[in-house]
Amino acid sequence: MNAPESKRAFRYVGTRPVRPDGVEKVTGKAIYGPDYQAANMLHGAILRSPHAHARVRSIDTKKAEALTGVKAVVTGADFPTTEHIIMAVGESSSDLVHLSRNCMAQDKVLYDGHAVAAVAATSDEIAREALDLIEVDYEVLPHVLGIEEALADDAPVLHDDVFTKGVNPTPDKPSNAAMRVEMGKGDPEKAMADADVTVSGRYTCEAVHQGYIEPHACVSAWDSDGQVRIWASSQGHFAVRSLTAKILLISEADIRVTPLEIGGGFGGKTTIYLEPVATLLSKKSGRPVRLAMSRAEVFRASGPAPGAVIDITMGANKDGMITAVDMEFKYHAGAYPAITAHSGASSALSHYTIENSRVIGWEVLCNRPGTKAYRAPGAPQSIYAVECALDEIAEKLGMDKIEIRLKNAARPGDPNIMGIPQGEIGYVECLEAARDHPHWSAPLGPNQGRGIAGGAWGNYGGPSTAQVSIAEDGTVLVTTGSPDIGGSRAAMAMMAAETLQVPYEKVRVAIADTSSIGYSMVTGGSRTTFATGLAVTNASNEIIENLKGRAANIWEVNASEVAWGEEGAVCLAEGKTDETMSLAALAARTTFMVGAIGAESSVNPGGFLPGVGVHICDTEVDPETGHAKVVRYTAIQDVGQPIHPDYVEGQMQGGAVQGIGWALNEAYLYNDKGCLDNPGFLDYRMPVASDVPMIDTVMVEKFNPGHPYGIKGVGEVPIVPPLGAVACSVSEAAGVRMRDLPLTPDRVHEAMHPDD
Amino acid sequence: MRIVVMPPFDNEFFGGKDRLDLEAGNLFGMVRELDALSPGFSDVAGVRAQFAIDGVVVPDWSTSLAGASEVILLPRVGGG
Numbered sequence: 001m002n003a004p005e006s007k008r009a010f011r012y013v014g015t016r017p018v019r020p021d022g023v024e025k026v027t028g029k030a031i032y033g034p035d036y037q038a039a040n041m042l043h044g045a046i047l048r049s050p051h052a053h054a055r056v057r058s059i060d061t062k063k064a065e066a067l068t069g070v071k072a073v074v075t076g077a078d079f080p081t082t083e084h085i086i087m088a089v090g091e092s093s094s095d096l097v098h099l100s101r102n103c104m105a106q107d108k109v110l111y112d113g114h115a116v117a118a119v120a121a122t123s124d125e126i127a128r129e130a131l132d133l134i135e136v137d138y139e140v141l142p143h144v145l146g147i148e149e150a151l152a153d154d155a156p157v158l159h160d161d162v163f164t165k166g167v168n169p170t171p172d173k174p175s176n177a178a179m180r181v182e183m184g185k186g187d188p189e190k191a192m193a194d195a196d197v198t199v200s201g202r203y204t205c206e207a208v209h210q211g212y213i214e215p216h217a218c219v220s221a222w223d224s225d226g227q228v229r230i231w232a233s234s235q236g237h238f239a240v241r242s243l244t245a246k247i248l249l250i251s252e253a254d255i256r257v258t259p260l261e262i263g264g265g266f267g268g269k270t271t272i273y274l275e276p277v278a279t280l281l282s283k284k285s286g287r288p289v290r291l292a293m294s295r296a297e298v299f300r301a302s303g304p305a306p307g308a309v310i311d312i313t314m315g316a317n318k319d320g321m322i323t324a325v326d327m328e329f330k331y332h333a334g335a336y337p338a339i340t341a342h343s344g345a346s347s348a349l350s351h352y353t354i355e356n357s358r359v360i361g362w363e364v365l366c367n368r369p370g371t372k373a374y375r376a377p378g379a380p381q382s383i384y385a386v387e388c389a390l391d392e393i394a395e396k397l398g399m400d401k402i403e404i405r406l407k408n409a410a411r412p413g414d415p416n417i418m419g420i421p422q423g424e425i426g427y428v429e430c431l432e433a434a435r436d437h438p439h440w441s442a443p444l445g446p447n448q449g450r451g452i453a454g455g456a457w458g459n460y461g462g463p464s465t466a467q468v469s470i471a472e473d474g475t476v477l478v479t480t481g482s483p484d485i486g487g488s489r490a491a492m493a494m495m496a497a498e499t500l501q502v503p504y505e506k507v508r509v510a511i512a513d514t515s516s517i518g519y520s521m522v523t524g525g526s527r528t529t530f531a532t533g534l535a536v537t538n539a540s541n542e543i544i545e546n547l548k549g550r551a552a553n554i555w556e557v558n559a560s561e562v563a564w565g566e567e568g569a570v571c572l573a574e575g576k577t578d579e580t581m582s583l584a585a586l587a588a589r590t591t592f593m594v595g596a597i598g599a600e601s602s603v604n605p606g607g608f609l610p611g612v613g614v615h616i617c618d619t620e621v622d623p624e625t626g627h628a629k630v631v632r633y634t635a636i637q638d639v640g641q642p643i644h645p646d647y648v649e650g651q652m653q654g655g656a657v658q659g660i661g662w663a664l665n666e667a668y669l670y671n672d673k674g675c676l677d678n679p680g681f682l683d684y685r686m687p688v689a690s691d692v693p694m695i696d697t698v699m700v701e702k703f704n705p706g707h708p709y710g711i712k713g714v715g716e717v718p719i720v721p722p723l724g725a726v727a728c729s730v731s732e733a734a735g736v737r738m739r740d741l742p743l744t745p746d747r748v749h750e751a752m753h754p755d756d
Numbered sequence: 757m758r759i760v761v762m763p764p765f766d767n768e769f770f771g772g773k774d775r776l777d778l779e780a781g782n783l784f785g786m787v788r789e790l791d792a793l794s795p796g797f798s799d800v801a802g803v804r805a806q807f808a809i810d811g812v813v814v815p816d817w818s819t820s821l822a823g824a825s826e827v828i829l830l831p832r833v834g835g836g
Contacts, residue, residue, distance in 0.1 A: 525835020
């Protein structure tokens with residue numbers, strides 16, 4: 001670990017207090033989605049398609065309904081007809097019809113695992129027995145899984161109402177190419193022709209799952225008054241509310257969603273799969289219904305990050321200045337249009353200043369689950385190709401791989417590819433920290449290689465609401481609408497304690513249900529500590545003004561003559577400067593002053609800044625087996641002001657390990673029928689603790705002037721550099737450039753021994 | 757003032773034009789102007805679009821455009 005002390009004079013911000021949710025979680029008492037039980041609850045189960053692509057001719061549920069213990073059966077026919085309106089899904093968006101049909105197929109199934117019917121019964125066993133009694137008549141259709149195959153002229157087209165967006169004129173023929181974006185600047189063709197050196201290559205990576213430990217789960221109760229209560233773990237219970245309401249055509253005020261503890265999300269829980277289904281089962285049965293995915297269902301039916309095919313050509317002059325980049329990438333969208341092409345294109349070159357570029361991105365439909373966010377969605381794939389190409393340019397020029405990055409690095413204020421200045425980014429500082437880190441100069445052993453790669457993500461603000469209130473004994477209650485997926489309760493408590501100048505231990509944080517606090521966008525995009533933290537800070541400052549006013553009234557002075565400090569209210573009025581009044585003393589007067597002490601703040605802030613990072617990876621390759629093992633890894637990141645450094649380091653380490661898995665092991669294995677052959681952690685090989693060394697972290701603390709505590713989002717960037725860092729490291733160790741992820745032993749062995 | 761239209765909106769809504777010249781009092785007015793050019797744009801703007809005024813992303817669409825020289829229309833990007 002490398003954790004420099006905070007450079008700013010904060011009392012709590014930048015320290016490492018005990019996390020408030022820790023005890024409940026490590027003792028197994030915390031209530032996650034699959035744990036929740038409501039009184040008189042039924043158990044639900046979902047029948048899923050065994051086909052990758054098929055038309056549903058009919059569904060006969062009579063035998064299932066007749067089974068003793070079965071209380072309700074739901075199919076697509078029970079879902080209301082919705083319009084093709086675009087709905088916000090987290091910070092992104094989706095077509096409402098697609099969202100609804102992803103929860104329950106109506107006319108066609110589009111991937112192995114697509115839901116076609118659901119049952120609620122008095123036990124889980126009966127519910128699953130009933131699934132076997134549902135008869136679905138399928139007309140099996142040709143399927144397509146690969147990106148290039150899906151774009152072929154004779155490929156089966158998934159939707160007859162999807163026409164390629166982003167091309168002019170809009171095509172009149174439906175296509176699996178859901179979206180095309182092109183952006184750039186300068187004259188890349190001329191600059192490429194004038195370059196002293198160029199490199200070209202095709203890079204590929206597979207779709208990968210976020211791998212959250214907790215499966216999707218919820219309990220829904222359709223009450224007799226027509227109101228709905230849902231308990232679910234998600235990255236945003238307001239999103240659960242709005243999406244469920246729109247799909248089922250009921251008002252948002254009639255749905256109350258209570259957030260439960262969440263066992264990982266990483267972007268994959270910014271949408272819904274189960275809630276409308278459970279709600280309809282509850283409406284039919286008159287009892288609360290729980291639905292929980294099995295691990296296999298999670299893999300078969302929830303959204304991974306897209307796989308990609310990326311073609312890139314990069315040119316540079318002999319001094320190492322990158323003069324041109326021309327790249328085209330194609331991403332899996334899965335069964336429904338996604339929104340990652342733009343983020344892939346806008347992120348690809350954002351950490352470098354390159355005068356001539358063209359970046360073209362495509363989203364391609366295929367018979368796989370619809371893709372979803374996975375930390376920095378769209379960025380790891382495109383930046384993987386950029387970083388590897390940069391590595392190749394450095395090798396051609398004989399340049400140090402950090403020096404070439406420093407030469408081309410984006411500096412504060414440099415515009416990104418869209419022309420927007422990037423503000424106080426610390427990419428140069430990250431590269432300098434990498435250059436100065438002992439890892440970079442450490443000797444390598446036999447069969448070892450070292451890779452380095454950078455990465456960036458734009459981050460976000462977004463709406464958040466927070467309430468702060470003072471209990472009658474002077475302790476502090478912070479309430480937000482932001483699920484805690486990465487330590488936000490600790491961060492909120494620390495910012496409230498810092499602002500109010502009270503001990504951290506005196507602050508408690510709760511996450512309110514959707515009927516108890518104003519709207520907050522999902523916890524995602526690394527926005528919550530920034531935006532919700534600002535709301536907490538604003539509300540805390542409002543409380544200080546309130547308390548100063550109360551103290552002034554008690555002392556019979558003007559409020560302007562009262563200051564606030566660690567001791568509470570401090571009187572500045574002449575003749576009364578010895579007077580102080582603690583927060584507890586002021587709170588004790590609640591019942592005989594103007595009532596409760598509380599404040600609410602709603603924000604939708606700008607001022608967010610991109611995150612940037614640099615990772616160094618050492619791998620060792622076994623020449624006999626081709627097995628590549630990470631033997632040393634260092635993650636360096638501009639984290640702004642870390643509120644709780646343990647959590648920040650945890651994000652850096654977690655993202656790095658997830659990226660290592662993407663680079664070395666993970667892939668969906670589909671058989672020739674388009675069905676997933678590895679829907680479990682035994683065969684879908686995510687890294688475990690024994691697979692990786694301790695991930696060393698270096699936090700570069702470049703304060704964000706757009707936030708009172710200098711916060712930058714930290715959770716997205718860590719998954720961006722690993723693909724390039726690992727690939728370059730293995731390429732060096734193997735002595736051959738490896739461009740297709742994952743770098744499984746068979747691939748590495750074949751590359752090392754092409755004549756075997 | 758100059759409106760820079762980022763993809764895919766340029767091709768999807770404005771016939772491939774990535775530069776427009778429009779006047780509006782604030783971003784709500786700008787969306788109305790853009791919708792007049794491409795009916796239906798305002799239906800998706802609220803969930804798909806964001807704006808930068810003179811290089812600064814501005815979440816509040818009631819922000820005045822008085823004195824602004826350039827507005828960039830770009831997609832909202834969802835994080836993970």
